[in-house]
Amino acid sequence: MATPDSTSAQILAEGSITVESPQNQFYPPTMQKLFRSLSLFLILTCALRAEPDLEPFRIALAKQAQFRSVIVEIQQTKKMAALNEPVHTKGKLWLQPGKAFRWQLGEPIASTAIYDGTAVYLLNEKDKSAQSFPPTDNKVKPLLMMLGMGDGASIEAMSKVLRITGATKKNSHYAAAFTPKPIKLKRAIKQLVLQINTESSFTERIEWTQKDGSVVTTTFSKPKINAPLPPQIFSFNKAEYSWEN
Known part of the structure; x- marks a missing residue:
């Protein structure tokens, strides 16, 4: 049997996910806050999906x-x-x-x-x-x-x-x-x-x-x-x- 593997879980465990914050000069504060919230939501969603059943x-x-x-x-x-x-x-x-x-x-x-x-x-x-x-x-x-x-x-x-x-x-x-x-x-x-x-x-x-x-x-x-x-x-x-x- 092959060694179990979960790419998304390994990425999260190794801290490889990086989310680039929008530059201040291009977006107003409200848009920056929206991007940060959306980025956090995506990371948490990936983590929940990656968690195998124990x-x-x-x-x-x-x-x-x-x-x-x-x-x-x-x-x-x-x-x-x-x-x-x-x-x-x-x-x-x-x-x-x-x-x-x-x-x-x-x-x-x-x-x-x-x-x-x-x-x-x-x-x-x-x-x-x-x-x-x-x-x-x-x-x-x-x-x-x-x-x-x-x-x-x-x-x-x-x-x-x-x-x-x-x-x-x-x-x-x-x-x-x-x-x-x-x-x-x-x-x-x-x-x-x-x-x-x-x-x-x-x-x-x-x-x-x-x-x-x-x-x-x-x-x-x-x-x-x-x-x-x-x-x-x-x-x-x-x-x-x-x-x-």
Whole structure:
């Protein structure tokens, strides 16, 4: 599926619309005021028409909150200018919506991310190094948000940090493109594409385009909804790792 795009929305987001004010020597004040009013009306009309529908995401988040568990296979693809070919990595996700998750990548396992409800742990399984972050840390908030967790997992919260620039729907697949609002986030991320399945209400694809042009795409397939989770899946032996923070 092509990346969602909305030309008018992108123009507004990038501040490219410029409206030339009539020169004073050619128009009387009443005409100048009329032109300014008309220009403002046209800009607002374009903005209203360009705003895509976020209702499918509201519905999906509400349904996801009702799931007891989700087990899904992951395929991650990295495209970088320094690499001739994309890098493909398989993995798996165990999710207890709103409460905890375990995200593993690599065969054998190269990295693991665990959220146990109190902190997010990023584990390097190759050198056994690890980092711990509170769920409010900006380094892990995007991941929590995309998995429907934390304060940022609502449409209202997402709208504070992300601006929707376009959306597209094909059958049961609904995708939307977003650009970051905060300056700090803009320095790292250029665009986010989020795709859901409107029938299963589960996320199918997350695509991050970084500022340097690198693209990381994660697809989720074969979801098992409300299947039993393995015991202690959200715990691990902290003594096995050297901690960097």
